[in-house]
Amino acid sequence: xxxxxxxxxxxxxxxxxxxxxxxxxxxxxxxxxxxxxxxxxxxxxxxxxxxxxxxxxxxxxxxxxxxxxxxxxxxxxxxxxxxxxxxxxxxxxxxxxxxxxxxxxxxxxxxxxxxxxxxxxxxxxxxxxxxxxxxxxxxxxxxxxxxxxxxxxxxxxxxxxxxxxxxxxxxxxxxxxxxxxxxxxxxxxxxxxxxxxxxxxxxxxxxxxxxxxxxxxxxxxxxxxxxxxxxxxxxxxxxxxxxxxxxxxxxxxxxxxxxxxxxxxxxxxxx
Numbered sequence: 663x664x665x666x667x668x669x670x671x672x673x674x675x676x677x678x679x680x681x682x683x684x685x686x687x688x689x690x691x692x693x694x695x696x697x698x699x700x701x702x703x704x705x706x707x708x709x710x711x712x713x714x715x716x717x718x719x720x721x722x723x724x725x726x727x728x729x730x731x732x733x734x735x736x737x738x739x740x741x742x743x744x745x746x747x748x749x750x751x752x753x754x755x756x757x758x759x760x761x762x763x764x765x766x767x768x769x770x771x772x773x774x775x776x777x778x779x780x781x782x783x784x785x786x787x788x789x790x791x792x793x794x795x796x797x798x799x800x801x802x803x804x805x806x807x808x809x810x811x812x813x814x815x816x817x818x819x820x821x822x823x824x825x826x827x828x829x830x831x832x833x834x835x836x837x838x839x840x841x842x843x844x845x846x847x848x849x850x851x852x853x854x855x856x857x858x859x860x861x862x863x864x865x866x867x868x869x870x871x872x873x874x875x876x877x878x879x880x881x882x883x884x885x886x887x888x889x890x891x892x893x894x895x896x897x898x899x900x901x902x903x904x905x906x907x908x909x910x911x912x913x914x915x916x917x918x919x920x921x922x923x924x925x926x927x928x929x930x931x932x933x
Contacts, residue, residue, distance in 0.1 A: 668723050668726065668728070668729075669719060669723055669729065675716050675719050675720055675723070676712070676716060678715075678719055678729050679712045679713075679715035679716045679719060680712060682715050682729070682730075682733060683708065683711050683712055683715060687730075687733065688711065688715070688733075691737070691739075692711065692714060692715075692737070693707075693711065695710075695714065695737075695738070695739045696710040696711035696714055697710070699714075714738045715733070717736075717738050717743060718732050718733055718736040718737070718738060718743075719732050719733075721736045721743050721896070722735065722736060725753065725756075726756075734747060734748070734749070735747065735748070735749030735752060735753070736749060736896075737899075740897075742896075742897040743895075743896055743897070744896060744897040744898065744899055745893060745896040745897070745898050745899075746898075746899050750881075750882055750885045750886065750893060750898050751763075751881065751885060753889075753892055753893060754839075754885050754889045754892050754893075757889065757892045759841055759842075759889060759892060760839060760840075760841065760889070761840040761841060761842075761843070762839070762840040763837070763838070763839050763840075764807065764836075764837075764838040764839075765835070765836065765837050765838075765877055765880075765881065766835075766836055767833060767834070767835050767836075767873050767876070767877070768833075768834050768835075768836055769832065769833060769834075770829040770832040773815050773818070773819060773832075773834060773849075774819065774829075806840075806843075806844065806845045807838050807840065807845040807847070809845075810838065810845040810846065810847040811836060811838060811845075811847045813847075814836075814847045814848070814849050815849065818834075818849050818851070822851075822853060825853065826853070831852065832851065832852060832853075833851065833852050833872070833873065833876065834849055834850065834851035834852070834876065835849070835850050835851070835873065835876035835877040835879065835880040835881075836848070836849050836880060837877065837880040837881040837884050839884060839885070839888055841888055841889065846884060846887070846888045847884070848880045848881070848883060848884035849880060850876050850877075850879035850880035850900075851876065852872070852876065854879065855872075855875070855876065855879065860875075878900055879900045882898050882899065882900040883898070883900055885898070886898045
């Protein structure tokens with residue numbers, strides 16, 4: 663879709679930034695960032711805020727995104743222009759390269775069951791197994807998604823077996839995306855968040871919206887890796903502001919989840 667309201671000159675961008683700054687639409691995070699930069703560089707808060715807004719608007723204009731939406735999709739802090747909130751997903755969807763996305767929250771029963779499907783093991787809850795088959799593998803065109811998920815689940819289980827004494831309270835978010843017919847999967851769980859110190863901070867977001875935060879932590883890096891050509895030079899935060907860590911702008915060469923699924927399929931099903 664083409665946006666019909668894109669600034670055509672630096673003067674246009676500057677006027678828009680002034681308007682947004684005066685409108686009250688600027689977030690508290692943006693104001694705090696501007697205040698820090700004003701103190702560091704000897705400018706006024708208004709000047710720092712206007713510069714931030716101009717960069718956001720220009721980042722959107724380069725991607726045919728209207729100025730108001732650009733304020734929500736982009737942020738400027740930590741020495742980088744960042745795609746935040748729903749920005750990465752919106753950019754990928756607009757590109758037409760995202761064929762399908764599947765997101766869900768799973769428990770310890772689900773992640774353990776994934777290891778045992780198709781292995782002949784009988785020590786997993788039958789209802790849970792049936793539910794997983796229906797959700798992940800019932801349709802033939804989802805076979806690749808299911809296998810990619812299974813590989814990641816087994817990989818994570820092997821890590822958790824070394825550190826977890828109990829499975830009480832375990833929860834994970836799973837994001838699966840399909841591009842050019844191949845599925846790519848990322849799992850982010852409560853243990854990841856605890857290891858990064860996010861659960862022990864004063865982050866109200868992580869304390870109140872834990873499952874949503876975990877979903878961001880799975881989705882954002884997966885989109886960054888799988889659609890590096892779409893995200894471009896933008897950094898990506900793996901959670902909304904208030905409890906974030908940052909995925910560097912320099913991308914990995916691309917996700918290899920589906921290749922792993924093919925390579926390890928025999929080993930997983932025979933485990």
